[in-house]
Amino acid sequence: MGIFVKEFLKTKGFKMTPQRELIFRSFFEMGEHVSVDELYDKVRQEDSSVGYATVWRNLKLICKVGLAEEVNIGDGITRYDRVTRVPHGHLFCTSCKTVTEITVEQLVGLLSQTAKTRGFVPESFKIEVQGVCKECRGAAGEKDKSGASAGG
């Protein structure tokens, strides 16, 4: 992905720097839902002279060129998620804070319909479910088998 990103950015009018290359590479190595701080830490493992602002600015750049999107899981920290070929949604476990990705192709189709009906041109979708994951349900079940306040 090295040379590709460089050429890609050049066509968009951005310069390539060692810091930028490191930051881009680190970001895509980290997988999903990366925060600035996490990326900063990772980057500094390879080059401890890179500044926080630079990491932040390049994360914004990654979004600007369409390679990532901001994700908010409700903890006040913006995370950055690589843009996947097909859109995906998220299951947020409110207990263990785990984020699971789900496919949403059918959903997006329906949403696009709804949007178009209103003359609205969709650009991106955010489909998220808050709830309790399998593991946490099991754990909670140990001490809350009564099932009292389970219903919505």
Place this chain on the structure above:
Amino acid sequence: MGIFVKEFLKTKGFKMTPQRELIFRSFFEMGEHVSVDELYDKVRQEDSSVGYATVWRNLKLICKVGLAEEVNIGDGITRYDRVTRVPHGHLFCTSCKTVTEITVEQLVGLLSQTAKTRGFVPESFKIEVQGVCKECRGAAGEKDKSGASAGG
């Protein structure tokens, strides 16, 4: 809604105060997607002695007791949306910042299926579409009929 809220809160162990009543009433009079500042302004029109922290704390309380949810439209300001009987989604116009509500009952059904397949128990849903609304499309068309960079 006056006495109802009072009794409702009492059962939850909260006390009623004039400020609280005013804040709750104002919130539900304001409709959708209310920010702290907007609610603060509205409240102060009736009682200019109410503090910002009180408005903020009560907005959180409204959420805690399940009458509202936080909504983030991407401008860095948390907004609060009354919880509707049936879940609804949003169309966010990135141009004029307008938020339009859409019904998502079918979507939620599908999402619940997906979640259950993974042993995930859904509690709430966030379904949002970013894009350009009908009005803004028309306006943009006036000065950008070339259609150059329209595609994604």
Place this chain on the structure above:
DNA sequence: CACTAAATGAAAACGATTTTCATTTTCAAA
């Protein structure tokens, strides 16, 4: 090499949110 625009790093600024704390108020029990 020389030049210009872009990028960087450290620090400060920003601003929405949250907490602190002294004081006031609610509400249930006496």
Place this chain on the structure above:
DNA sequence: TTTGAAAATGAAAATCGTTTTCATTTAGTG
């Protein structure tokens, strides 16, 4: 009605993720 503990309030300050500033360095072009 009086009383006291717990909760709520208001002003101010603290917090903290985000963003900007600015002096300096660097990339890319010719």
